[in-house]
Amino acid sequence: MRKANPELQQQRRQQILDGAERCFRAKGFHQASMQDIAREAGVSMGLLYRYFENKEAIVASFATTDSAGVIALIDELAASQRPVEFIPGMIRRLARESADPDTMRLYTEVFAESLRNPRLFTALSESEDGVRQAMISAIKSQQAAGRLAQLDAGALADLLFGLVDGISLRATLVRQFKPAVAERLIGTMLASLLKP
Amino acid sequence: MRKANPELQQQRRQQILDGAERCFRAKGFHQASMQDIAREAGVSMGLLYRYFENKEAIVASFATTDSAGVIALIDELAASQRPVEFIPGMIRRLARESADPDTMRLYTEVFAESLRNPRLFTALSESEDGVRQAMISAIKSQQAAGRLAQLDAGALADLLFGLVDGISLRATLVRQFKPAVAERLIGTMLASLLKP
């Protein structure tokens, strides 16, 4: 008798999610059909439904993104000797990454979907919470070391992430947006705000 | 002989757009069917298509939002005696308005759609441009009056609007977000950035 093979199962799940991502990037959640996804992932319709209960499950699984990258970056911040200089650079980097139209499209799609789907919203919200907590810890540890101004850590975290999101959005939507100029301005602003 | 009645036409168009808005709010663009819209607007399918060539036309007409409100607010800024205090208040107000989940949902939907539909993107982009230009003018006139720091006006406009968008988004997504605290922080930050 054949035994369940968890590795294979994990691989299949990933294979499907990869196919789904390509479809979602190309068409969006609601425009990508399950047939599209199956074709792109190279599996049959039946298998799709063996690994995911329905389309929503794929979307949810897909949308619950990996925040490991951002958290790693925040950990660098926590360890940085000069957070006042580090933070603007971090913002710049995050904003640039997510201002890539393709990424922006996907992110917006996920966010839009989460505003209709409570389960997804919760998942996204919790993931975001994790990142926020990491940021708060980093801020607090830097404040304890006297390297950062004594501002409300939660509000500061929200401000910093808000800046990332807002700047990414502007970079996408505004033709005349000049990243370098904007980033210098933000650098100046944050330097004066953050210095202890 | 019966004559065409532009008033009636205008009213019907609005009636359809109103119905469409209710559907879009409730379900999103792609989940709202033309039948839904017709039913909600209280017209027949045939009439729907007499007034709008296709679904995309309804979405486009709907998405090309009126920026008159924001521009009016910016005009107040241009006339303000104390822009350094006015700006944070303006940001606060705009952010609160758009942080209403229902509004946020719709705005996100429009933005997401615009990232797939070039025509819509252009329309949105141009509308945003108008607002941005108004802001740039306001900033420059305040700078000329010596009431605002000599920063790059375009970058400053982008920063301010980016803050609005970013803060609205955080307010929606982050449970522990405390509007009052965040707004105070932003106020402090901008005060020091903007004072001449």
Next chain:
Amino acid sequence: MRKANPELQQQRRQQILDGAERCFRAKGFHQASMQDIAREAGVSMGLLYRYFENKEAIVASFATTDSAGVIALIDELAASQRPVEFIPGMIRRLARESADPDTMRLYTEVFAESLRNPRLFTALSESEDGVRQAMISAIKSQQAAGRLAQLDAGALADLLFGLVDGISLRATLVRQFKPAVAERLIGTMLASLLKP
């Protein structure tokens, strides 16, 4: 009080039929919509239905073609001194006319429709009958004058018209069809058949 104006009515009818013909040529009966016809004819939907009970009535009125042209040609045959030469020329001319793809398309459309619509079939059939009777008379008078072989007049008429139709069809469908060669062959064939 306004009085009915038969001339105007006749003109309107013709105007609609002309518009309909353009539509039918361009799209075919079933692909042309009443809206198309109204637009092309430059009248409103309401007027269309005032002059024709429904779409079928337009098609019927349109399809009941004028056979006056063919009958006139046949009358020339009746008067001809050399029918044995006249007939092949007549066939050639008729076949060429109806081999024009546009005309062929319309004729085929009408015929196809008549095979589904008994009323139309009757009308078409009767019109065809008139032409056939004219041809039979012409043949008989020429036979009486000893200028044509003593063949069954009805069968001969059917053969001649059948040749016209068949040759037109071949001219349309067969790429390598050579009208001149075919017509010469038919000429030879008929000459030997018809000579008294």
Next chain:
Amino acid sequence: MRKANPELQQQRRQQILDGAERCFRAKGFHQASMQDIAREAGVSMGLLYRYFENKEAIVASFATTDSAGVIALIDELAASQRPVEFIPGMIRRLARESADPDTMRLYTEVFAESLRNPRLFTALSESEDGVRQAMISAIKSQQAAGRLAQLDAGALADLLFGLVDGISLRATLVRQFKPAVAERLIGTMLASLLKP
């Protein structure tokens, strides 16, 4: 693991085409809806579209008729010892077959459609070409054997097929058409034309 079953697929395709034929016979191409076809074929809408990309594909597949029967008949001609007698009989048989109103209706429908649909026209034209070439070969071999007059083979083929089509059409359209009389006349005519 279940394997694709080409036999089943072939059977399903045929089942659909059979249903489609019944619908096309009853209503015509444009009057038969896909729902009609699905119902008549006893399959679901989804399956219909699994086997045929769209309606046009069904029509095309249906219209690209099998010319094997006619070609077989022509091969008999090629082998015949007395082509001058064989040909009129062949024409008679073909004309009778296609003069059946039901068959005529379908044939006319296909032809009409081909005049609007270039792809279909090409298919039909090529099929017709095949038949024509077979006829030309048959004629030439009989001519080489001295059993047929030395006429242009292409023109003769076109004439013969034109006669079939034209006579079939007359048989359908003309109430007083007398097949037996007409066929005798044609027999006489061809006998004198074809004898070497």
Next chain:
DNA sequence: GATGAATGAGCATTCATTCAT
């Protein structure tokens, strides 16, 4: 574990037709 076959409700859109003015 995996596949291909099948479903039928639902979608955007069109159409012949009617009605109020």
Next chain:
DNA sequence: TATGAATGAATGCTCATTCAT
């Protein structure tokens, strides 16, 4: 006489999902 406004059933087609093998 003529128009513009309105209808709603129907159409070609798609889709998430289920099932037998």
